[in-house]
Amino acid sequence: MFDALFRKIETREARAGVIGLGYVGLPLAMAIARSGFPVTGFDVDPGKIVAIDARRSYIDAVSSDDLAKQIDAARFSATTDFAGLASCDVIIICVPTPLTKHRDPDLSFVEATSREIAAHLRGGQLVVLESTTYPGTTDDVVKVILEKTGLKSGTDFFIGFSPEREDPGNHHFNTATIPKVVAGDGQDALALMTEFYGAAVKTVVPVSSNATAEAVKLTENIFRSVNIALVNELKTVYAAMGIDVWEVIDAAKTKPFGYMPFYPGPGLGGHCIPIDPFYLTWKSREYELPTRFIELAGEINSAMPRYVVGKLAEALDIRAGKALSRSRVLIVGLAYKKNVADIRESPSLRLIEVIEERGGHADFHDPHVAEIPPTREYQALKGRKSVPLSADVISGYDAVLIATDHDAVDYPLLASNAPMIVDTRNVFARRGLAKDHIIKA
CATH class of the missing domain: 3.40.50.720 (NAD(P)-binding Rossmann-like Domain)
Structure with missing residues (x-):
């Protein structure tokens, strides 16, 4: 044979x-x-x-x-x-x-x-x-x-x-x-x-062995999950201290050895990183061994959408004198990563859900995703369509929340017309568009 x-x-x-x-x-x-x-x-x-x-x-x-x-x-x-x-x-x-x-x-x-x-x-x-x-x-x-x-x-x-x-x-x-x-x-x-x-x-x-190859894949994604969780946690700590985590990372990555940059965001998406680590967590129970790093990373990354919405609500209250429950928010980027149409496990879906749980209204714009398809966890969002960007449309929202930094988004148009922007990807600073009404989260 x-x-x-x-x-x-x-x-x-x-x-x-x-x-x-x-x-x-x-x-x-x-x-x-x-x-x-x-x-x-x-x-x-x-x-x-x-x-x-x-x-x-x-x-x-x-x-x-x-x-x-x-x-x-x-x-x-x-x-x-x-x-x-x-x-x-x-x-x-x-x-x-x-x-x-x-x-x-x-x-x-x-x-x-x-x-x-x-x-x-x-x-x-x-x-x-x-x-x-x-x-x-x-x-x-x-x-x-x-x-x-x-x-x-x-x-x-x-x-x-x-x-x-x-x-x-x-x-x-x-x-x-x-x-x-x-x-x-x-x-x-x-x-x-x-x-x-x-x-x-x-x-x-x-x-x-097959088991070794299976472990290789899990190790690759656990490595990423843990390190993303680390910078997400550092983001929250440094923000409380008035320190910009993005500036810290940019300076730290100039070290030519012993450091690899990872970047914070509004949560984790895709079919791999939010899911794969828990396959090992489940299997480890058979051996009565804890997987504390994996579980803690999952907790931190899963908490990011609520953290971001909390920063959004705080900004609306302090800067606009308006409660999130009476606000209209435009989320930019539905896909889980830039320049793709893949929404699997996207934190943007959770952001919409949390905003609306708190009484606000959320729409989205994504140049790669025209409509929210059926999903197992977010069936109530099925069929919602991407909002086209224009000066009038943007100015009609109380805040714009950048969840995914697609290249095909008109960021100068957003910067010029949005009353307030909450940027989870540092996209405006990277493009030289930083202004007082743009808040990092």
């Missing part, structure tokens, strides 16, 4: 199947197709398949031209029919791994996908999990489901883990140029993982 599959990968005859055509799966499918493999994409959302068939990309990291090129070259196709998994030699799982409302791992998508693969599993296939999860998931969950077919990992089929490393909006790196950590269940699986991913990405980093 191993020799035949290795040769098919080596000669690019192996067909790859990518399950989940979202922010991770579609860019990965394109990178694999560009490397010469035929690729079939699978997704339960028929809307994505319709878009792909129309050669229209819905992901910023994939251009419609590149999508059309791979389709027209017969290197990529997409379907909702999972029966096609039987013809795939390499199957890659790129499905969500969210948290439950109690911050426990929700592996329902991974488990359902694994059962779907098991229904079509045959000898000589390589199954890869890319979804971020706790150490042990690949071997203790996915492998167990697949082996219920009677086929055995390492003998009849092979299984591995390779964590996704996508960074939406980052034009310096893409799927093919970001080093790829790979692992497998046994040396044969690792060899197949290395050969396959080595054909699609520039650098492959093999590690000793």
Whole structure:
């Protein structure tokens, strides 16, 4: 089984199947197709398949031209029919791994996908999990489901883990140029993982086990979560002292060693940093070990939207003599980071909710997000539309709150027409637009 599959990968005859055509799966499918493999994409959302068939990309990291090129070259196709998994030699799982409302791992998508693969599993296939999860998931969950077919990992089929490393909006790196950590269940699986991913990405980093590779991904995001929480906490302390945390960070980063700048904000967003650390927190309970840094970082970052709204209310009261409960606020930036349309776990959604819990009214403007789509936690906000910017529109609000510093926002227009601005991203100071009515928070 191993020799035949290795040769098919080596000669690019192996067909790859990518399950989940979202922010991770579609860019990965394109990178694999560009490397010469035929690729079939699978997704339960028929809307994505319709878009792909129309050669229209819905992901910023994939251009419609590149999508059309791979389709027209017969290197990529997409379907909702999972029966096609039987013809795939390499199957890659790129499905969500969210948290439950109690911050426990929700592996329902991974488990359902694994059962779907098991229904079509045959000898000589390589199954890869890319979804971020706790150490042990690949071997203790996915492998167990697949082996219920009677086929055995390492003998009849092979299984591995390779964590996704996508960074939406980052034009310096893409799927093919970001080093790829790979692992497998046994040396044969690792060899197949290395050969396959080595054909699609520039650098492959093999590690000793699937659990190690799973831990790598968690470590990367825990590192970021803890350091962002640190600067968020420093922001609140320095603000009480009358010290500008942004000036502190800019000066500190001139040190050429021993310091790495992280920046505060209104909270954390995206599918990774607010969620992934708690996968390790949950798993650590099995070993009766606390994860104090992780949990404290989560508490600090989760508290930021309320802190920001508190600063907004204070500014309205002191500078405008108006209560937040009687105020109209325009939030600039709904996406969780600049220059993307991704609103997953965006703190802007929580900012709207907190402002309106306190009796105020909140609208939003985002050049990348025309309308709030359905979300699990903020269903009441569904359908709200981005407000177009003009001098009259801006001056009609009591305050503007900068939540995401998109480049495509007219900041001079805001500075000239907003009665008050609360800036959580230091965007006005960075652009030389600092004025007395602009407050940092």
